[in-house]
Amino acid sequence: MDPDAEEQMFAAVIAADEKIEPRDWMPDGYRSSLIRQMAQHAHSEVIGMQPEANWILRAPTLLRKAILIAKVQDEAGHGLYLYSAAETLGVSRDELQRLLHSGRQKYSSIFNYPTLSWADMGTIGWLVDGAAIVNQIVLQRTSYGPYSRAMVKICKEESFHARQGYSIMMTLVDGSEEQKAMAQDAIDRWWWPALMMFGPHDSESSHTEQSMAWKIKRITNDDLRQMFIDQTVPQAHYLGLTIPDPELAFDEETGHWNIGEIDWEEFWATIQGDGPLNRERIAHKTKAWDDGRWVREGASGYAAKNRSLDKSA
Amino acid sequence: MNTITTQSPLATYIVRHADDNVIIGQRLAEYISRAPELEEDLAVANFALDHIGVANHLYTYAASVDGGQSDADALAMMRSEREFTNLLLVEQPHSDFGELMARQFLFDAYQVGLWGALSESSDETISGISQRAVKEAAYHLRHSSGWVIRLGDGTQESHDRMQSGIDRMWRYTEELFFSDELDQEMARAAIGVDPAILRTDWERVVDDVLEEATLTRPSDPYQTGGGRSGGHTEHLGKLLAEMQWMQRSYPGMTW
Numbered sequence: 001m002d003p004d005a006e007e008q009m010f011a012a013v014i015a016a017d018e019k020i021e022p023r024d025w026m027p028d029g030y031r032s033s034l035i036r037q038m039a040q041h042a043h044s045e046v047i048g049m050q051p052e053a054n055w056i057l058r059a060p061t062l063l064r065k066a067i068l069i070a071k072v073q074d075e076a077g078h079g080l081y082l083y084s085a086a087e088t089l090g091v092s093r094d095e096l097q098r099l100l101h102s103g104r105q106k107y108s109s110i111f112n113y114p115t116l117s118w119a120d121m122g123t124i125g126w127l128v129d130g131a132a133i134v135n136q137i138v139l140q141r142t143s144y145g146p147y148s149r150a151m152v153k154i155c156k157e158e159s160f161h162a163r164q165g166y167s168i169m170m171t172l173v174d175g176s177e178e179q180k181a182m183a184q185d186a187i188d189r190w191w192w193p194a195l196m197m198f199g200p201h202d203s204e205s206s207h208t209e210q211s212m213a214w215k216i217k218r219i220t221n222d223d224l225r226q227m228f229i230d231q232t233v234p235q236a237h238y239l240g241l242t243i244p245d246p247e248l249a250f251d252e253e254t255g256h257w258n259i260g261e262i263d264w265e266e267f268w269a270t271i272q273g274d275g276p277l278n279r280e281r282i283a284h285k286t287k288a289w290d291d292g293r294w295v296r297e298g299a300s301g302y303a304a305k306n307r308s309l310d311k312s313a
Numbered sequence: 314m315n316t317i318t319t320q321s322p323l324a325t326y327i328v329r330h331a332d333d334n335v336i337i338g339q340r341l342a343e344y345i346s347r348a349p350e351l352e353e354d355l356a357v358a359n360f361a362l363d364h365i366g367v368a369n370h371l372y373t374y375a376a377s378v379d380g381g382q383s384d385a386d387a388l389a390m391m392r393s394e395r396e397f398t399n400l401l402l403v404e405q406p407h408s409d410f411g412e413l414m415a416r417q418f419l420f421d422a423y424q425v426g427l428w429g430a431l432s433e434s435s436d437e438t439i440s441g442i443s444q445r446a447v448k449e450a451a452y453h454l455r456h457s458s459g460w461v462i463r464l465g466d467g468t469q470e471s472h473d474r475m476q477s478g479i480d481r482m483w484r485y486t487e488e489l490f491f492s493d494e495l496d497q498e499m500a501r502a503a504i505g506v507d508p509a510i511l512r513t514d515w516e517r518v519v520d521d522v523l524e525e526a527t528l529t530r531p532s533d534p535y536q537t538g539g540g541r542s543g544g545h546t547e548h549l550g551k552l553l554a555e556m557q558w559m560q561r562s563y564p565g566m567t568w
């Protein structure tokens with residue numbers, strides 16, 4: 001096919017809301033945008049294991065411990081799906097991990113905040129997985145086939161995570177004064193970072209316009225954020241928790257909740273590596289990778305030996 | 314809050330095995346997010362879940378045997394170091410993946426035999442739990458012995474590290490087969506098993522795997538024990554301090 005025809009074919013698939021598949025022609029920019037976004041998404045799943053792993057050993061009951069382990073395990077699985085989906089674009093998981101470790105690829109800023117009490121396990125499930133779901137439900141319609149299919153798989157598990165988180169919150173607000181205070185303290189710390197998960201305002205987002213045109217992104221940051229706010233504020237009220245925003249108000253005319261201004265300085269600092277735990281998160285990940293080198297080498301040494309044994313046999 | 318103790322010999326017997334599982338589950342859980350590959354994070358989490366699940370079933374049953382005064386979480390979270398009756402092997406910390414897998418392999422080989430024997434228990438609940446657990450243990454053993462073999466027969470470095478993991482954990486393996494009066498009482502009643510009879514099969518599995526892994530069976534005769542009567546190494550107390558911290562700090566609450 002000549003180059004013009006390929007480009008027209010790509011445009012036609014996008015226009016018809018069909019999926020681009022790994023072997024289809026795609027513009028270089030489309031490919032690199034997808035790699036960036038999918039890698040960032042995969043890294044977020046994997047780095048996101050750390051703040052919750054921080055509470056596995058201290059979980060208050062055996063059942064809560066098991067549920068939390070299962071959740072962190074799911075996140076590792078999400079990382080795996082997403083890395084393999086990204087690999088269909090011609091990059092390797094190892095290469096993407098190197099880019100993460102060296103700080104050249106990002107992950108969601110939310111995971112740079114510390115988990116300081118058991119209530120944080122509830123709040124993360126409720127708010128962080130809740131925000132991820134808003135994002136990912138829309139991404140099921142993204143134009144790249146393998147990414148879209150990974151999202152369908154992942155979304156089912158995320159809704160289980162959000163329900164578990166909400167169940168922890170329900171138990172806390174029905175509990176003692178100490179437990180209620182723990183729940184309020186958690187939402188005080190996580191509310192704003194959760195809103196930041198949707199990224200900068202549309203006007204500040206360098207990738208939005210092109211990503212929307214390619215239908216990688218289907219709804220803008222600000223609109224997704226608003227969807228999340230509108231679904232979450234009534235849940236917080238139901239729990240009897242106060243949202244830490246004095247300007248929060250319901251707009252009768254639009255039917256939406258309006259919020260005060262997000263602290264964008266904090267957002268950019270965290271994105272650029274200066275959040276509370278950016279260095280620790282990467283150090284933890286890099287240490288695990290470095291500590292595991294001899295294991296990976298051992299496994300491939302064994303595989304190589306046994307291949308050559310097979311040949312000589 | 315009062316100290317939780319088991320009353321009947323049956324409950325005491327069940328709790329020993331529950332303790333083994335909760336403690337090794339906690340040790341495995343420490344490793345989540347620290348594995349050499351994401352696939353191994355998944356596997357380790359899976360095994361932690363299986364062990365904690367078995368512990369939960371066994372504690373629940375022990376509590377009901379004793380009349381329902383206590384429950385699984387109280388048994389796990391409100392007993393002290395001297396009241397835990399797990400084997401010393403499972404409480405040992407790991408300094409690397411080789412030690413983690415050595416501990417797991419030696420224990421999995423024991424549990425395959427244990428659950429196999431307890432599947433025949435005259436106590437229906439114990440045999441039910443064991444029939445499920447034996448399948449999980451067999452799967453764990455395939456995984457851990459696979460690693461012992463690959464690492465033992467991998468590179469020089471992986472060989473040396475796997476060997477030193479086995480050496481480090483070996484001194485706690487005699488204890489797997491100690492039998493005390495309670496074991497014998499439970500075996501006579503056809504409820505439990507005398508651990509001594511599990512040794513032959515265990516040795517066969519371990520020797521075969523070590524041989525395939527090109528590893529040496531440790532010759533250091535030093536062995537230690539005492540876990541079944543609450544005599545532990547210094548590692549257990551710290552593990553419990555972390556595991557029990559919430560229930561100890563906020564007693565009597567619902568989570």
Ligand SMILES: [Fe+2]
Nearest residue numbers: 045074075078
């Ligand atoms: Fe996830």
Ligand SMILES: [Fe+2]
Nearest residue numbers: 075129158161
């Ligand atoms: Fe999740």
